[in-house]
Amino acid sequence: MNTDQHGSETEGGNVEFDEWAKVELFGHVTLVGRVTKAPIGDFLRIDVPKPDGTTAWTKLVNPKAVYAVTPITRDLAIALVNRHVQAPVQPYELPEAARPAAAPSTGHEFDDGQWDRDDDDEDES
Template identity: 40%
Template sequence: MHDDTDTTEPLDERMIVELMGRVRRAGRVREVEVAGRGFLRLDIPNGDAWVTQFVSPDAIYALTPTTETIARAVAVHEQPEPVSRWELPAAPAPRTADTDGQDGDHDDREPF
């Protein structure tokens, strides 16, 4: 039997989340608004800590409701990787007092 009454409650479930690009995550999923748009907040257990990701619903392939125990077990094997060095530009060499202003190619309009 289908109930047509509008009693929709905000999403707050333990789920396995499958994203485009063959990415799987698991944890607590809640609906949130970020910059005026709807996102899913995914809190992923990581030992005694949590990793939070905000996911666009457009990137989701599948949501599978599950228990907290199963979500934690899946999360152990599907942890987000931290930012890798290759994703960041190389840091500029530190300037010393001996070389400040003597190399001739410093642009005073740049903030650093």
């Protein structure tokens, strides 16, 4: 069973990529972490580290979105992670002071005054 420095050989003889790397994606996004093949389709799994080297979060990436992969050392990946921070998706909310005040309810979900006019027309006939 032969292996090289960039992965390990599977039972079928294929070498699986398992390497610390800087991954550049289309859309000017750069992720740094341990890159392996994800168990879903042909996706890449990028485990982005915390400063202590443990996994902070994981991102699955379609390989068609990858522009470049540069293998690097673990120590360099941990040093670069703060430079290339790409946090997971989080909801965006306005600060409390910037939120618009809620309009008072009139009992009609889409009340633009039309409901009153329609009712008045029917009563006149």
